Amino acid sequence: MSLLSGARDRFILGENRFGLRPDLGLVASMVEPGSRILDVGCGDGALLDYLVRENGCDGRGMEISQAGVNACVARGLPAVQGDADRHLVDYPDDSFDYVILSHTLQAVHRPGEVLHQMMRIADVAIVSILNFGHWRARLSMVTRGRMPHTRFLPEPWFMTSTIRPCTVRDFMDLVRLEGLLTGDCYGIANEREVTVIRSGFEGQSNLFAEQAVFEVLPAKRRKPGRRS
Amino acid sequence: MTEAPKAVHEIQDDLPGPRAELAGGVPVRLESGERLGPVRVAYQTWGTLNDARSNTVLICHALTGDQYAFGTHPVTEKNGWWESMVGPGKPIDTDRFFVVCPNCLGGCMGTTGPAAVNPATGELYGTSFPIITMGDMVNVQAMLLDHLGIEKVMCVIGGSMGAMQVLDWAARYPDRVVSAVPIAGAARHSAQNIAFHEVGRQAIMADPNWCGGFYYREGKRPEKGLSVARMAAHITYLSEPALWRKFGRELQNRYMKSYEGFGADFQVESYLRHQGASFVERFDANAYLYITRAMDYFDLEADHGGDLAKAWQGTKTRFLLTSFTSDWLFPTSESKEVVHALIRAGVNVSFVEIESDKGHDAFLLDEPDLFETTAGFLDSVARDLGF
Numbered sequence: 001m002s003l004l005s006g007a008r009d010r011f012i013l014g015e016n017r018f019g020l021r022p023d024l025g026l027v028a029s030m031v032e033p034g035s036r037i038l039d040v041g042c043g044d045g046a047l048l049d050y051l052v053r054e055n056g057c058d059g060r061g062m063e064i065s066q067a068g069v070n071a072c073v074a075r076g077l078p079a080v081q082g083d084a085d086r087h088l089v090d091y092p093d094d095s096f097d098y099v100i101l102s103h104t105l106q107a108v109h110r111p112g113e114v115l116h117q118m119m120r121i122a123d124v125a126i127v128s129i130l131n132f133g134h135w136r137a138r139l140s141m142v143t144r145g146r147m148p149h150t151r152f153l154p155e156p157w158f159m160t161s162t163i164r165p166c167t168v169r170d171f172m173d174l175v176r177l178e179g180l181l182t183g184d185c186y187g188i189a190n191e192r193e194v195t196v197i198r199s200g201f202e203g204q205s206n207l208f209a210e211q212a213v214f215e216v217l218p219a220k221r222r223k224p225g226r227r228s
Numbered sequence: 229m230t231e232a233p234k235a236v237h238e239i240q241d242d243l244p245g246p247r248a249e250l251a252g253g254v255p256v257r258l259e260s261g262e263r264l265g266p267v268r269v270a271y272q273t274w275g276t277l278n279d280a281r282s283n284t285v286l287i288c289h290a291l292t293g294d295q296y297a298f299g300t301h302p303v304t305e306k307n308g309w310w311e312s313m314v315g316p317g318k319p320i321d322t323d324r325f326f327v328v329c330p331n332c333l334g335g336c337m338g339t340t341g342p343a344a345v346n347p348a349t350g351e352l353y354g355t356s357f358p359i360i361t362m363g364d365m366v367n368v369q370a371m372l373l374d375h376l377g378i379e380k381v382m383c384v385i386g387g388s389m390g391a392m393q394v395l396d397w398a399a400r401y402p403d404r405v406v407s408a409v410p411i412a413g414a415a416r417h418s419a420q421n422i423a424f425h426e427v428g429r430q431a432i433m434a435d436p437n438w439c440g441g442f443y444y445r446e447g448k449r450p451e452k453g454l455s456v457a458r459m460a461a462h463i464t465y466l467s468e469p470a471l472w473r474k475f476g477r478e479l480q481n482r483y484m485k486s487y488e489g490f491g492a493d494f495q496v497e498s499y500l501r502h503q504g505a506s507f508v509e510r511f512d513a514n515a516y517l518y519i520t521r522a523m524d525y526f527d528l529e530a531d532h533g534g535d536l537a538k539a540w541q542g543t544k545t546r547f548l549l550t551s552f553t554s555d556w557l558f559p560t561s562e563s564k565e566v567v568h569a570l571i572r573a574g575v576n577v578s579f580v581e582i583e584s585d586k587g588h589d590a591f592l593l594d595e596p597d598l599f600e601t602t603a604g605f606l607d608s609v610a611r612d613l614g615f
Contacts (some may be wrong), residue, residue, distance in 0.1 A: 058576075069578075070582070070597055070600070072578075073548065073580050075604055078546065080571070080578060090571040090572055091571055091572075093410050162597055
């Protein structure tokens, strides 16, 4: 947890010497070193690279853009071209400790089905989302009468890859609806100010977090048994 | 009149490079059940084997390739067929890796094949040579590594038919292969590809100089047939955009259509004729028959009870597959089938599709994405091995 500092419920993400984006640094800190990781929507492999080289993880990536895949492979990371909606079904049961979807779940057609696939493949899913419940997004809609257009949601509605915009509350509802549980959850504001989200008290993060990171767990298991 | 160049079967014993007599001259058991031998393998090596004997890269060549991947080719006097990939500082870095490239079983550049002497008769095999398979080629390569004292290779790499061998290698000898890089390949030969091969074989066998496969003793060569086979095949290695860019409908050394019989009016005709004519100087017609047949027989899925994932179930070998968007001979869909099977088998696999309009031959050409991804992959394999 060297990335984190400050009080227990609120802390500031520290500088990452690898230049990893702060929210990815938070995701990385939620992953047990040496574990088996599938990063879905791994982009050019920034997080995967960190997890493999610094955390000794056995990491694999899936990415929808071929350019991203090629970039990963060129830096020596295992990656395949694939679409979370269609290609998670190929992976065998329990083949990973963690599946990570950073800023990816809002880009899939069937988020519920994708969550279940993740639970089938791995013990824990780590999902990060952009929070459309942030006060700026709300204000932007109310005052301008247009889709949120803010610093952290800079793209116009017809450009964004986020085809399933949702809020912190919406996401937690989906997890419950699918019969799953959330573990550790964090809201992030101003790129590095983190607030721990307590179940039932997510209102504040829903208003002030620009993005949020959730640990999603299968039902009836508080903490999964992790393989070393 | 200048003397006609010597046939391949007449020069193969004089070609440069080492030869290995496999298994101490004991005949090799083929997948067909037949025995063949003694088997000799001609090969080339570059770079130095490290003390841990862990830095070997085995290159499997394509249908009409040979062991001369790097350096001047002794027959054509052109650059080796994979100079873009192999050499100092290249993705297959000969400063860092010990690179071995054997001529495949059934080939005609010094390895035992239909143009070699049958020790039982003292005559060249011709069509008395037994039918061989990809598996036989791979087994012979494994025996060559035994001969060289190499237990494990850091990578088996190859394009096209070479990619088939790479996939077979990883299925057959998982403990000997740290990583596998099949480029523009497939786990089985498609019906369309078998069909094209059949056209080539029929062209060769329809040439009266083929003599049932015993043209050597007749002092003849089925050059016309082999060159037509090459012309037909060569089209499948390219793409319509590549042909159009290179030739369009341009005429050859003339301003207008000749309206005179069937000379090469179009540049593309002239180009194909040249491809055919130069090919017969470095390739044996029977070798072409046997190797195309071996490719047609290749079907890893059928070999594993209809479930391709079983070919590599639980293997520790790391894979990198590469395909090219305009390749219609070994299209991306074929590579993807392998990738999905490997994922089902829980294998560490990477897959790269490269945007190129150069068709199947792109794997031999200047494709920066191919170099970058292959270099990155091989570097990470080497670093995992600690060098």
